[in-house]
Every structure is written in structure tokens, then in C-alpha cells.
Amino acid sequence: MEPSILFNGSHDHDDPDYLAWLDANPEGFVANVPHPHTPYDNFPVVMHRASCPDARNGGQDGKLTSNTQWKVCALSRDIAEQGARRYTQVPLRYCQSNKIGGCGRYWTPEGNRRQEKLA
Numbered sequence: 768m769e770p771s772i773l774f775n776g777s778h779d780h781d782d783p784d785y786l787a788w789l790d791a792n793p794e795g796f797v798a799n800v801p802h803p804h805t806p807y808d809n810f811p812v813v814m815h816r817a818s819c820p821d822a823r824n825g826g827q828d829g830k831l832t833s834n835t836q837w838k839v840c841a842l843s844r845d846i847a848e849q850g851a852r853r854y855t856q857v858p859l860r861y862c863q864s865n866k867i868g869g870c871g872r873y874w875t876p877e878g879n880r881r882q883e884k885l886a
């Protein structure tokens with residue numbers, strides 16, 4: 768199993784690299800981790816699917832990585848969640864975006880898979 772990838776604004780792990788990962792891995796998962804040692808460090812980690820439009824929303828300064836938040840990405844949800852826990856102990860929250868492609872149709876606030884609608 769591949770490890771998770773941390774995008775923290777460093778060289779080759781900056782916003783363009785993160786966006787490229789999303790584009791290359793639409794079935795992947797993203798943990799949005801509040802940057803440690805900032806006023807945001809008690810915010811919950813928000814889990815997204817890579818296809819979620821909210822995974823592309825910048826922080827207060829428009830940055831996706833580094834200043835206020837890190838992104839931990841993996842092809843497996845378990846790996847992404849384990850990766851996030853290496854950086855923070857705050858609880859996980861599951862994105863409930865109801866935008867097109869958003870996470871709300873995919874899982875419940877507790878992270879349980881929603882029933883696939885049969886056509």
C-alpha cells in the first residue's frame with residue numbers, strides 16, 4: 768500500500784502539486800489538516816474525496832497548502848486518515864458538501880458510506 772502524501776507548501780508539495788495530484792487521482796481521498804501551531808490547530812480535520820469541489824477551496828489567504836492548512840492525500844481512505852493522525856490529534860469530520868461532486872452524497876457526517884442509489 769502506498770503511503771499518504773503530505774502537501775505542506777514545501778518545494779514540490781505546494782498548491783500546484785496538490786492540484787495535480789487531485790487531477791491524477793479523482794478516486795483518492797484528502798484529509799484537510801489544520802496547520803499545527805496556528806490559531807486553527809483545534810479545528811477538525813475534514814475528510815474529502817479528491818473529486819469534491821471543496822477540496823479545492825483555498826484558506827483565508829487563498830492558499831490550499833502551507834499557511835493555515837496541510838493536505839494529506841492517499842488513494843485509500845484509511846491511509847489518508849492514518850496519515851492525518853500523524854500530524855494532529857483533533858477529531859475527523861466528514862465533508863458534507865452538497866455541491867456537484869461534493870462528499871455529502873458519498874458518506875454521512877460519521878463517515879459511513881451512503882447507500883448507492885439504484886437507477
Ligand SMILES: [Zn+2]
Pocket residue numbers: 814815816819820821822862863864869870871
Ligand atoms: Zn468534500
